[in-house]
Amino acid sequence: MAAEMGHLLLILATAMMWGTAFCVMWLPHTPTHFRLSQLLADSATLAVFASYLLLSYCFITDDFSVRYVADNSNSQLPLLYKVAAVWGSHEGSLLLWLLILGGLLQYFRRSSLVLLQRQGLGILAAFVGAFALVMLLSANPFVRLLPAVPPEGRDLNPILQDIGLILHPPLLFAGYALLGALFAICVAILLDGRFHQAWRALRQLSLLSWLFLSAGNVLGAWWAYSELGWGGWWFWDPVENAAFIPWLLTTALLHCLLPKQPSPQLARLSLLLGIIAFGSCLLGTFLVRSGIVQSVHAFTSNAERGSLLLLLMALMLLPALWLYGKRSAQLKCYGEPAAIALLLGIALLLAAAFSILLGTLYPLLCELAGLGTLSVGAPYFNMIFVPLLLLMAMLMSWSFVRRHGNGWLMLPWLLLSGLWVLLFPGHSPVFTFLGIAAASGLLLAETQLWFYPQARHPTIAARIAHVAVAIAILGGTCSSQYETEALLRMSADQGRTLHGSFGNYSFVYRNTQTLEQRAYHAIAADIELYRGQAQLITTLQPQRQTFRSNGMEVTEAAVYHGWLQDFYVSLGQELEPGVYLVRISIKPLISWLWLGGLLLLPAALLACCPRRYRRPITHHKTVNQGVVYE
Structure with a gap:
């Protein structure tokens, strides 16, 4: 019954979305018609929300008579992944996108601008109605498998059984939905x-x-x-x-x-x-x-x-x-x-x-x-995108340095970058020089702005965002150009020493063990990591997991994270009894890549704050009897 109710609510939401668009864009602009459009928009949003909840209920209760649930869930799946599995495939992800779009209708409905209340609301409602119609025609998540109801579901794809599924798709769909609202504003501005x-x-x-x-x-x-x-x-x-x-x-x-x-x-x-x-x-x-x-x-x-x-x-x-x-x-x-x-x-x-x-x-x-x-493949994209990215960073740094009269700092910065590449050339000296020069130059320019408060800058948020870009470029450059990687045949009590950017490190394969979990069984290797050959740092345990529901094999890498470098180990196929293929990587400054990416988020949040919280840092001057005080 839940599936049928969800399907009916989805149909009603589609009709009400089109009704909202019709009231706003075709009927005369009277208070009655405006209130009717608002009522239809609210009702459509509630209908989509209720439909989404009913689909979630089908997952939680293991209703395998619903095809979408049978294809993407299993009775042994943990509850958290059952909830996330709602958007784990095509139909449910479109429903989540539709739900976020419906919520954005409320932004337009409550806007103080007439052009957003009318044109913006109507345009977005028309898109949401068309989007919902596409769902009903080709991606209905409430289709039944009657009378042949399977006793068990196929399970969620093992690769998706990760915290990334819980966070990554909703974030992207929210961004896409906001771009849909942005599109409605652009068209409304063109009409107005x-x-x-x-x-x-x-x-x-x-x-x-x-x-x-x-x-x-x-x-x-x-x-x-x-x-x-x-x-x-x-x-x-x-x-x-x-x-x-x-x-x-x-x-x-x-x-x-x-x-x-x-x-x-x-x-x-x-x-x-x-x-x-x-x-x-x-x-x-x-x-x-x-x-x-x-x-x-x-x-x-x-x-x-x-x-x-x-x-x-x-x-x-x-x-x-x-x-x-x-x-x-x-x-x-x-x-x-x-x-x-x-x-x-x-x-x-x-x-x-x-x-x-x-x-x-x-x-x-x-x-x-x-x-x-x-x-x-990657060679084309790297040859095109990477130089453009580095050119953008150099443009930002040159613009800041030239604007504030400290252009002479460019020369020692370039010389130091060149000296670094001569001493530590990396896999590609050209890309190493460009990446380090661009990142260090941008950091140098931003540092000037902190130590010279009289230098004007758009906002603190923009400054943080540019520093984040520089840190991410430095992390991406060092991790790709100075990475140490080896693909080894390893067995019990066999070791290998690798030379990394910060010294020599030994990896010793101790033993192989079998792990039994509710959803899968796994072969795990215990690999000890030493600094040099004596100082034990940690024990890494990469796995090869085989899921019980569908027999699919998944590699689960073991990563030891550090601010200066990551140690990455993954377990491959068994080549012969007791001998496994092991991939080992030492990735310098890879954590700086994630740090730069994370710094973009507070920059965006700060830019969204009221202006008094994101003003540029400047000196305030006062004049008293012809004397300027700073």
Whole structure:
């Protein structure tokens, strides 16, 4: 009965979303019609929430007569993962996205701006209604398996049975939903023609979206690093790219919205970026869920679902882009021209996003054109994106240093970076020099701003964000260029010494043991880590887990974290009795990568605070009888 009630509520929510859009956009603007639209929006949101709760109830009670529950749960699954399994696959993740979008309707309903209450509410309600209709037609999570009800579910994918599933997808979906609301504001501004009236709301939603996308991408990279067992944190997978491109576009949008009085050019670019950023979310959804790309992250392979998502993307983006081309020149906006450095930074962000999009779609376009199959891997993305990222960091540091009259500091900074690379060249001396020079230069520029308070800077939040970028670049550069890695055949009481960036470390394989857990049984290796050959640091226990429900094998890496370096060990196949393949990595400064990513979050939160909490630090001057006191 719960499934049928959830299905009925989803149908009612879809109808009420369309009713909200109709009342706002087609009926006369009277108080009665406005109250009716608000009532329909509230009722639709409550219906979606109740539908989501009913699906969660089906998971918790192990209702395997519901196909979605039978495909993604099991009676032995822990309760926390049963709750998270609701969004662990295609249908439930769309329902979670729909729920967040429904909640954002309340933002527009309670807005003090008329253009957001009317045009914004109507546009977002129309999108949510179309989104819900796509769900009902191709991704209904309440479909029954009657009369052949399985006695047990297939279980949640073992790779997903991690805390990353609990946090990573909701964060990304919240970012995507906020970009949907941002899209509604952009279209509402184009219909109204007054940019300044909604500038604050546009900036606020951009910051919130950037916050959730930053958290989602950083957590996804950490999840890949700790769970997949290959020792990397970014694979340039099409699905990873689909989440990264909206972050880059939102970052560019935030920089467009930095001036309090943006010029007409920046205002028009802001609206275009808002539309394109939302379009990149829909494109990523299509790539992830249509089966057109092969990925460990992909949800499903269904041509019908992909076609409907592609149709939804076309119906939302094409009218918006047509409206932009027709109305953008008529925007009422007055402001000073943007600085050249700001425009160059935005251009580099857009170039990075476009290069990643091209590398992701190029194999698909070649295949559709009958030119054969090819793959675009990490070498392409590293050769294109990494130089653009380092150029952005150098541009920020040069802009700050030149602006405050301390350009002479650039020379010793470059010389010290070059000397470091001569002494410690890394795997690629060119990339090592660029990464260290860019990161240290940006840190040097920001340090000047702290020690010279009279130097003006946009906000403390922006300063923290730039420091976070510098720390992340330094961590990514050192971990990739100075990593020590070995793939070894190891058996009991066999050791191997590796030379790391901070000394020699020995790994001794002691024994192999069998672990029995409720959901899986595992083969675990006890590997002792020594500094040198005498000082024991810790014992690492990598595992190969075999899940009872479906027989799937998963590698569980063992990681010893430190501020200066991580020791990463994963257990491979058994080559012969008692002999295993073991991957060992020493990753210097990898923790700085996560530290930089985490620092982005307080920067975004601080930027969302009232202005009195995020003012730049400056000297206050007073004048008394012609004397200036500081």
